[in-house]
Amino acid sequence: MNAPATQSSVPSAPRGPRPVRIAITTGEPAGVGPELTAAVLAGSAAHWPDAEFVVLGDRDLLAARAAAVSVDWSAITAHARVSVEHMPLAAPALAGNLNAANGRYVLALLDRAIDGAMAQEFDAIVTAPLQKSTINDAGVPFTGHTEYLAERTHTPRVVMMLAGTGARPLRVALATTHLPLKDVSAALTIDGLVETLRIIDHDLRRHFGVPQPRILVTGLNPHAGENGYLGREEIDTISPALKAAEAEGIDARGPYPADTLFQARYLSEADCVLAMFHDQGLPVLKYATFGEGINVTLGLPIIRTSVDHGTALDLAGTGRADAGSLIAAVDTAVSMARYRHAVAASSD
The missing domain is CATH 3.40.718.10 (Isopropylmalate Dehydrogenase)
Structure with missing residues (x-):
């Protein structure tokens, strides 16, 4: 024990x-x-x-x-x-x-x-x-x-965020939480994503002492939609939300393909990753930190x-x-x- x-x-x-x-x-x-x-x-x-x-x-x-x-x-x-x-x-x-x-x-x-x-x-x-x-x-x-x-x-x-521990922990927040996969796309809206990014930015500053949070955002579809050939959520919802957040001074970047985002060259200067759904971001986080990771409600x-x-x-x-x-x-x-x-x- x-x-x-x-x-x-x-x-x-x-x-x-x-x-x-x-x-x-x-x-x-x-x-x-x-x-x-x-x-x-x-x-x-x-x-x-x-x-x-x-x-x-x-x-x-x-x-x-x-x-x-x-x-x-x-x-x-x-x-x-x-x-x-x-x-x-x-x-x-x-x-x-x-x-x-x-x-x-x-x-x-x-x-x-x-x-x-x-x-x-x-x-x-x-x-x-x-x-x-x-x-x-x-x-x-x-x-x-x-x-x-x-x-x-x-x-x-609220925003569900899981994190490892240490000097530069891996943090993964979720745009949607406990939803069937078939319902995720409809649950993603521009206003909802902007508010989620506001919460992440605010609470990383308020509770974790991160002075200027940098948030990397995944796409929803494989290859982040492949310019619309594999889905339009990145074009119609995620990218406009990122532009709106940037206009508010939030450093949120993407959308990135989820299958290649979780690499040291991307994560080394990131404070949090925002994934679109539960099983997109959490398997990576739990593989990296299971047994020492935590769940924080932002x-x-x-x-x-x-x-x-x-x-x-x-x-x-x-x-x-x-x-x-x-x-x-x-x-x-x-x-x-x-x-x-x-x-x-x-x-x-």
Whole structure:
């Protein structure tokens, strides 16, 4: 369960007068979220001495799952900067066995974190993976974390961005998220792409300290449409959006063929790639960074990070799950919260 410390992609900021307070939702109770949370917090005092953590979940589940992977949960909760807000399961949870009775429990964890962050009780939230099917089977239409966060915070448009860690991380944002492939073209509009580019530009400056973000944009079709022979979305939608964004001072370039864009000669000076759909950009990102990558929701009024993987039901309770991605997500959330505090303090 151990994982190496990661290097945040957010510039270091001076530590403020109070610790940053991070809420962690433990996600699907049958998955790896509870045990990974325990593994991460076992090293929290050393990794993040200026952070406080509020774990949202069923305390008995957390203790049992920690014990199953040889983590001393009582030692974690004895630490002054780690607390558990007990939210009881609706039904017993067994590792690897989904139970729709707990679908609304998972949503309750997320609702509590969002409400606390909106009320500035939490400086950021970190979400362990959940199982969409369990929530849908519980009778709640649910597409994903990203869409739910947008709805609950009344944010008209958010952007899903996955990123690696390190001094110059690979970042990939998405113009569309969880849509069937047949619906992607119709979902792409000039105004929508311009607003997406605004959000990326704004949040890279605001949360990641990138002074002048450079965004590379993929086409939708093979070979970026081959001058219209393989599709007109690049001509009719993507290129006009790039011109409009450029007129606003946003450094967005493209559209580039997605199959050749992800090379060092293009990415070496880029701060983010905007891909048109989920499986266009994320396979490359996950191949390069899986196990250490993170998911960040841009455009929200709150800070939210998450892991780059799912519930891993086959690994739950075995001790074989790698905590690296959750460590990176927590590290980035702490760094983003510190950076936001530093910016706010400098403007006072």
